[in-house]
Amino acid sequence: MPFISDSNRFERKRLRLDFFIRAFFGGNAILAIVILLSITVFLCREGYGFFPQHLQNLRWYRLAGLEYVDFMREQVAGHTALNRTLQSLRVEQINALLARNPDADAANAALGAFDQFAGEFDSAVEELRNVSSDLTDTVTEIKQKARLREDAIEQRRLLRSRGRGADGKAAQSALPPEIDFEKEVRPVRATFPLYEKTAGAFEVRLRKLLAEMPAPSIPSLKPKFAAFTKATEAYLGAFPETANKLKHWNQFRPVNRYEAVSSFLTGKEWITNSFWQDFFGILPLFTGSLLVSAIALAIAVPFGVAAAIYVSELARPAEQALIKPYIEFISAIPSVVLGFFGVVVLGSTLRDVTHWHALSWVPGFPISERLTAATAGCLLALMAIPTIFSLSEDALNSVPRSYREASFALGASRLQTIFRILLPAAFSGIVSAILLGFGRVIGETMVVLLCAGNRIAIPDFTQGLSTIFQPVHTMTGIVAQEMGEIPPGNIQYRALFMVGLVLFALALIINGLAQAAVRRFKISIG
Numbered sequence: 001m002p003f004i005s006d007s008n009r010f011e012r013k014r015l016r017l018d019f020f021i022r023a024f025f026g027g028n029a030i031l032a033i034v035i036l037l038s039i040t041v042f043l044c045r046e047g048y049g050f051f052p053q054h055l056q057n058l059r060w061y062r063l064a065g066l067e068y069v070d071f072m073r074e075q076v077a078g079h080t081a082l083n084r085t086l087q088s089l090r091v092e093q094i095n096a097l098l099a100r101n102p103d104a105d106a107a108n109a110a111l112g113a114f115d116q117f118a119g120e121f122d123s124a125v126e127e128l129r130n131v132s133s134d135l136t137d138t139v140t141e142i143k144q145k146a147r148l149r150e151d152a153i154e155q156r157r158l159l160r161s162r163g164r165g166a167d168g169k170a171a172q173s174a175l176p177p178e179i180d181f182e183k184e185v186r187p188v189r190a191t192f193p194l195y196e197k198t199a200g201a202f203e204v205r206l207r208k209l210l211a212e213m214p215a216p217s218i219p220s221l222k223p224k225f226a227a228f229t230k231a232t233e234a235y236l237g238a239f240p241e242t243a244n245k246l247k248h249w250n251q252f253r254p255v256n257r258y259e260a261v262s263s264f265l266t267g268k269e270w271i272t273n274s275f276w277q278d279f280f281g282i283l284p285l286f287t288g289s290l291l292v293s294a295i296a297l298a299i300a301v302p303f304g305v306a307a308a309i310y311v312s313e314l315a316r317p318a319e320q321a322l323i324k325p326y327i328e329f330i331s332a333i334p335s336v337v338l339g340f341f342g343v344v345v346l347g348s349t350l351r352d353v354t355h356w357h358a359l360s361w362v363p364g365f366p367i368s369e370r371l372t373a374a375t376a377g378c379l380l381a382l383m384a385i386p387t388i389f390s391l392s393e394d395a396l397n398s399v400p401r402s403y404r405e406a407s408f409a410l411g412a413s414r415l416q417t418i419f420r421i422l423l424p425a426a427f428s429g430i431v432s433a434i435l436l437g438f439g440r441v442i443g444e445t446m447v448v449l450l451c452a453g454n455r456i457a458i459p460d461f462t463q464g465l466s467t468i469f470q471p472v473h474t475m476t477g478i479v480a481q482e483m484g485e486i487p488p489g490n491i492q493y494r495a496l497f498m499v500g501l502v503l504f505a506l507a508l509i510i511n512g513l514a515q516a517a518v519r520r521f522k523i524s525i526g
Contacts, residue, residue, distance in 0.1 A: 043501045050494035054280060055260040056150075057491065061277050062255060064143040065135075065185040070277075071245050072132040072195065078235050079125045085228055086118050089221065096218045113214040124205045127198045135188055140275060142184045149176040185251055192246055203239050206232065264498065270456045270478065272492050280495040282502060284458045288373065288472030289442055291459055292452060295377025295468055296384055296441040301434055303381070304388030308430075311389075312396040313418055324393075331386040338379045339450035347375045347451065354469065364466025369453060374468040376452040380444055384437040391436060395429025396422055432517035439510040443503065445476040452477060475503045 061067055090111065097107035108115075152175050210232055216225045267281020307327060311320050347370035353359070355366040399422050407417040423430070453471020456478075461467050479496050486493045 039504065043497055043504055047494050047497035047501050049489075050280075050491065050498050051257065051260045051264075053491040053494065054264065055255060055257060057278060058255045058260060058263065060143050060146050062253065063181040063185075063251060064146060065139040065181075065188045065251070066143060066277055068185070068188060068246065068249050068251075069132060069135045069139050071242050071249075072128065072135070075199070075239075075242055076125055076129050076132055078238075082228070082232055082235060083118075083122050085231065086121060089216075089224060089228065090114060090118060092221060092224070093217050096221075110217050114217070117209060117213055121206070121209055124202060124209065128195075128202050131191065131195060131198050135191060136276070138188055139185070142179070142181070145176065145184075146179050146181075149179065152176055181251065189249075189251075195246060196243060199239060199243065203236055206236060264495075268458055270473075272482065272495075278491065280491075280498075282475070282499060284456050285473055285475045285478055285499065286502070287458050288452065289448075289474040289476070291373050291468070291472055292376045292380060292448055292474060293438060293442045295373060296380035297434065297438060299378060299381035300384040300388055300437055300441075304385045304433070304437065305392050305430060307385070307389050308392035308396060309418060309423075312393050313414070313422065327389050328386050330382060333383075335383065335444060335446040336450075338382065339447045342375050342379045342447065342451035343371065346378060347371050350374055350378075350469070354466075362466065363464045364469065367466065367469045369469060369471055371451050371453040371471060372469045373452060373459070373472045376448045376472075377468065379447045379451060380441040383444065383447070384441050387440050388433045388437040391433030392426070392430045395426040395433065398429065399425045428517045428520040432514045435510055435514035435517060439507055439514070442510070443476060443507055445480045448474045449477040449480050454481065475499050479503075 093111055093114065094107055097110055098104065101107065156175065210229060213225070213229065216222055264280055264282055266283055267279055268283050269279040269281050270284060271277070271279045307323070311323055315323060350372070351367055351370050354362070359365050403421050403425060404417055407421045412420070452474060454473050454477060455471035456473045459467050459470045459472060463470070479499055482492065483496055486496075
């Protein structure tokens, strides 16, 4: 009987322990789900008001005439871009001339005809720029009136919601008058004949200059001069389209909710705190994040997987004891330290490498930028290698030993066994490792903020390999850069939360794909 009592007591303790263990780990799982839902709700709640505010901004943009004037401003901006190309051609010519003869006066004298052409090309746009500048002042004033009225309405609404009736009446009496946008914009549209005259004279002058453009002082630059000529002709060919847009512009064409969403997801500009118009297009940030992540994975995947294969299948125990801890130690390095290393050392080193004579054939080399997508990508690769290495090694170690023995028994070499048996068997696990490494790099903030260059523009992929040496901005970087400088509740604040929501959704998708790959790996092994 005492033996039975002790046995029951032991069983009760064991059941109680099992209950606490299940409660502990089950509670952690529930807590993780609650935190995930809380983050989702928080992001959605804070970003909820972005699209209505963005829609109102887009409507003002059209009603106040900013869209109309932007057609002219884009024409001026196109000329500015051509002028920058012209200046870069001068820099290349002067550098080549100085390389032949270090006499600066002689080099500048040789470019006298080119400098005269460039000066006349630069000044040709002045009349059109003056027209667009005058209209800019007019339409920004119209938009400011609309914004002041909207602010007054919002203030009155807040006072009423707080039960301050007297103050609400005072606010209503001080409400600015309603804006008659058609009347306000009518003088702006009346300048169309002036635009036609100015743009026509500008086109004639540019075509005359283009016909008289001097030949390059350096014969090797002829293709670039031809490219400039072609770009200028394409620019001039768009003049009739601009005039047609101005002529048929509809001030009251409705801006629907779909446009507010599509302009955010596919917009190519992220402009905030602008006197003119704020634009919130996530595409350049999304592209920058993908470019940096692609560079990181292109470096990390070969190194991480190869290291895992070597440690798992080829290395001696002494080598395993040395290599594995050192690779995993990389993940302990703070990202701010890696970012500082990139700013001080790696960026300058990569820029100097592009100046090597052996790489002069690469399009776009040498480069002048120090902080680029390549700089950030190399550092992110270093951060992703431990993740890819560890998970890939686990996948290889999980392949049953019988696979190896059967392969060797059939006469296969060690390398044949690795590439024809082990890697296909562990493929899903390795894919999972790569996806988790991708999630690691795309969510990194400090390195890209310090080292990517923070230029909000879609990279020029026509530049080939040199595309990776262009500065970019990322989704994580823009949130970290701007969040601390804006008041809660305004449109920029909510736009950043929408960026965070996109990033959060992307991370969930990546992790979901990784988990699916893990499940497939387990099924294939089982």
